[in-house]
Amino acid sequence: MPAATGRQLDQAVYLLPLRAFLGITYVYAACQKLHDPGFLDPSAPGSFAAQTAAFKHSSPIGFALGPAHVAIPATGAVQLTAPGGDPVFVSRTADGGYKACSGICTHAGCPVGIDQAKGVLACPCHGSTFDPKTGAVITGPAKDPLPSFPVTVTDGVLRVQKA
Missing domain, CATH: 2.102.10.10 (Rieske [2Fe-2S] iron-sulphur domain)
Structure with missing residues (x-):
């Protein structure tokens, strides 16, 4: 297996904190949305199903x-x-x-x-x-x-x- 160059190591060191930050941000956003009781209720206007249906009808497709x-x-x-x-x-x-x-x-x-x-x-x-x-x-x-x-x-x- 060839040895890693200094540039590859620098890139890995730089990307690891970025990936961790984005992962934490996504988990935090998901937890905030799950805290909303209407999100999982399909009949609520703010539910995932309602938002998906609204996008479907207003999308350029x-x-x-x-x-x-x-x-x-x-x-x-x-x-x-x-x-x-x-x-x-x-x-x-x-x-x-x-x-x-x-x-x-x-x-x-x-x-x-x-x-x-x-x-x-x-x-x-x-x-x-x-x-x-x-x-x-x-x-x-x-x-x-x-x-x-x-x-x-x-x-x-x-x-x-x-x-």
């Missing part, structure tokens, strides 16, 4: 939009708001399912809105229009369609699958 009984017409789209505040447009698909499109214009990043008279999603900044069902560009200057995401209905809640 996907998010919940609202009850499935929101009146979404057979044509056109309904504007809803994602947890981060961005607009999302939800429409019905031909098979009776749902589809969501981002409400941020791909040209300059402006929020788009529904133009009811024309039946399109319109960007107020530069006039781009998009198909509310597919997010496809109808008129420019935008060249790219609005990002679209599949939507599932779980426990009566619309969930956008972003990943």
Whole structure:
């Protein structure tokens, strides 16, 4: 076995107290959280299960939009708001399912809105229009369609699958 160099010994001496400090910190934090009686109670709002569920719904992987009984017409789209505040447009698909499109214009990043008279999603900044069902560009200057995401209905809640 080769002998350890001075540099390797210095690194080991430096890392040992750091590892001990981090280990003690993690144990202390866990003990503080376990002292909270609601942490282990699944029905408490501050429980581990509730916090994990809240993260799941607000994470960038996907998010919940609202009850499935929101009146979404057979044509056109309904504007809803994602947890981060961005607009999302939800429409019905031909098979009776749902589809969501981002409400941020791909040209300059402006929020788009529904133009009811024309039946399109319109960007107020530069006039781009998009198909509310597919997010496809109808008129420019935008060249790219609005990002679209599949939507599932779980426990009566619309969930956008972003990943």
